[in-house]
Amino acid sequence: MHNPDPSFMTSDGLNAAVDLMRSPSGTPGDDLPSVLPESGVGDMHALEMLSGYVLGKAARLSAPTSLAHMDPPTPWITWAMALWDASLNQNMLHEMTSPFATQAEARVMSWLTPYFGMQGGHFCSGSTIANLTGIWAARDAVGVKRVVTSEAAHLSVDKACRLLGLELVKVPVDSLGRLNRELLPDLDDACLVLTAGTTATGSIDSLDLIGAARWTHVDAAWAGPLRLSPAHAAKLDGIDGADSVAVSAHKWLFQPKDSALVMFRELEAANAAISFGGGYLAKPNVGVQGSRSAAAIPLLATLLAWGREGLAQRLDRLMEVAESLADAIEASERLELWGRPQTAINVFRPVDRPTDAFVEALPAGMLSKCVLDGETWARSVAANPSVDIDCVIESVLAASRDDV
Numbered sequence: 001m002h003n004p005d006p007s008f009m010t011s012d013g014l015n016a017a018v019d020l021m022r023s024p025s026g027t028p029g030d031d032l033p034s035v036l037p038e039s040g041v042g043d044m045h046a047l048e049m050l051s052g053y054v055l056g057k058a059a060r061l062s063a064p065t066s067l068a069h070m071d072p073p074t075p076w077i078t079w080a081m082a083l084w085d086a087s088l089n090q091n092m093l094h095e096m097t098s099p100f101a102t103q104a105e106a107r108v109m110s111w112l113t114p115y116f117g118m119q120g121g122h123f124c125s126g127s128t129i130a131n132l133t134g135i136w137a138a139r140d141a142v143g144v145k146r147v148v149t150s151e152a153a154h155l156s157v158d159k160a161c162r163l164l165g166l167e168l169v170k171v172p173v174d175s176l177g178r179l180n181r182e183l184l185p186d187l188d189d190a191c192l193v194l195t196a197g198t199t200a201t202g203s204i205d206s207l208d209l210i211g212a213a214r215w216t217h218v219d220a221a222w223a224g225p226l227r228l229s230p231a232h233a234a235k236l237d238g239i240d241g242a243d244s245v246a247v248s249a250h251k252w253l254f255q256p257k258d259s260a261l262v263m264f265r266e267l268e269a270a271n272a273a274i275s276f277g278g279g280y281l282a283k284p285n286v287g288v289q290g291s292r293s294a295a296a297i298p299l300l301a302t303l304l305a306w307g308r309e310g311l312a313q314r315l316d317r318l319m320e321v322a323e324s325l326a327d328a329i330e331a332s333e334r335l336e337l338w339g340r341p342q343t344a345i346n347v348f349r350p351v352d353r354p355t356d357a358f359v360e361a362l363p364a365g366m367l368s369k370c371v372l373d374g375e376t377w378a379r380s381v382a383a384n385p386s387v388d389i390d391c392v393i394e395s396v397l398a399a400s401r402d403d404v
């Protein structure tokens with residue numbers, strides 16, 4: 001007898017969930033049980049109970065004051081696709097369990113790889129995994145023995161070297177936060193990891209170093225999407241000579257987590273190095289992850305809805321937002337700017353007040369902090385297209401005076 005379980009079907013509860021999103025100010029209701037409940041409260045009650053927590057107590061990444069982190073708000077079309085994705089639960093591991101999703105990923109890849117000069121690649125859960133995958137390919141496709149990167153590289157490069165058993169050599173940075181090319185060691189047996197948009201200062205390493213090592217991986221987790229903006233694409237010129245490139249889609253492509261791309265210039269050779277066959281697999285499993293979500297579908301929807309132009313307009317505006325904040329900081333005698341923003345990240349501090357107190361005096365989520373050469377700086381990252389930069393500038397200038 002066919003006995004469908006209503007918990008697995010569409011329900012009015014979904015409309016209720018969307019209604020709750022429109023007024024997310026609800027306060028948490030009942031306390032969450034401290035041990036696994038013996039009997040459930042039911043789907044609708046669980047929805048209502050959680051709205052105060054999940055919606056009510058989240059960090060507000062779309063707030064007009066949100067400028068602290070690389071985590072953008074996401075466009076609603078991605079919420080719709082994420083809902084569909086969750087309900088369909090396709091698995092990229094087997095084409096049989098993801099017939100359209102597999103095509104969607106191939107299509108998005110073919111839309112984006114030309115901007116990076118890459119032949120193809122795959123989605124993964126973040127650039128931590130994308131960097132690991134690129135460095136893994138470097139080790140097993142061309143036999144690199146060590147990894148050379150700058151002291152400003154993301155800690156995922158350290159993790160990848162630890163996991164892969166590769167020696168890591170860190171090169172100091174220059175005054176612009178870029179790998180200091182004067183101090184590069186011999187690169188014959190090395191994978192050179194260059195960063196396009198360092199996490200702390202948004203600096204772009206000199207991409208004309210691509211080709212100097214046996215393999216070059218570009219960690220473009222943050223700034224990679226600038227390739228789609230005619231106004232800023234040239235900042236990453238030379239990237240098309242890299243052997244592999246990582247880009248986080250859940251940063252400047254405005255995607256829900258977990259979404260990133262790892263791309264290869266010579267796809268077949270790279271895939272051969274990072275693939276495993278298996279008795280139950282029709283096709284080899286490529287990359288680090290096994291089961292994978294259809295994260296390409298929300299990105300497909302975003303790029304379809306916005307076009308390249310719509311994405312570029314948003315990135316260009318965020319670059320301008322960072323410029324106008326930098327102008328205001330430079331014009332203030334109470335603030336010191338670390339350097340002009342390279343990829344919409346500003347690093348600065350008050351001259352007559354501790355940086356910690358300065359950041360804490362501002363609304364949560366307006367600024368973050370970073371440590372450079374042992375000194376603490378305030379940091380802003382323009383990832384939120386809805387930011388009110390005039391309001392931020394006003395608050396920053398006010399907080400730079402410790403008498404307010």
Ligand SMILES: *Cc1c(COP(=O)(O)O)cnc(C)c1O
Nearest residue numbers: 126127128154198199221222248
């Ligand atoms: C964010 C970031 C990473 C890690 O990416 P996740 O998507 O958070 O795993 C790697 N490199 C750089 C430069 C980053 O900014």
